[in-house]
Amino acid sequence: MKIATFNANSIRSRDKIISDWIRAEQPDILCLQETKVQDKDFPVKGFTDLGYKVIFRGQKAYNGVAIASRHPFSDVRLNLKDTEEGQARFVSAIIDDVNVINAYVPQGFAPGTDKFRYKLEWLQDLLAHIDRNYNNAMPVIMTGDFNVALEPIDLYDPEGMKGEVGFHPDEQDMIRRFMDWGFIDIFRVHHKEGGQYTFWDYRIPNGFKRNMGWRIDYIFATKPLADKLTRVWIDKEPRAREKPSDHTFLVAEFDVGQF
């Protein structure tokens, strides 16, 4: 079973990068964030033409998440909280007995602001939702853009960014609570080295070429799945193309029978 995550920064602007990548890599599941499209305008045909089903939750201009899958969905959920209609940041489903959660965590702007507090609250709500609905003996994958680098080796300038948004202890403590619950950061299981990033800010001149990036996209898996991990990697090729997203693809393969 091959699963990938990609913050597209507009799914419509990334049409060719996404379809080329799907054709080349043939993932079972692709989780997308920052689709930036309302549901009525979602490019469903692009996925069905490639043999994929797709579920999505979007809004105008900002946020938006989707899961494309070669296998059927069940138990589809399109929002984290029933009251939170306006924030298209969460979609989950069961796909061939694997519980898949796709999240676009709020960016947070800056510590000490309402946006930063909202980011922490959103993560808290996500953890509460997971704790109510799953346990760590179940096969669960939680993936997406978490907008948090965990360790100094996960960003290019840990000294300069210490305490800033995306590299703040309060954010890292929240992510570690997911790991205490039972989620394993599977990229780190197979890659102990630093300098492996999934995001390079457009605003840094030649930031990608100079590898001035952050590892803020994750695939978390519970132990039953993590034990079956065969390969996990960051595919930087799409980031090197014309008109790339500021993020790139993170991919994992598991040796699970039913796929």
Added chain:
DNA sequence: ATGGTCGGCAACCGA
């Protein structure tokens, strides 16, 4: 070298 990001969407906001 007198410049220096994107995308959405229509003036700036968010990242």
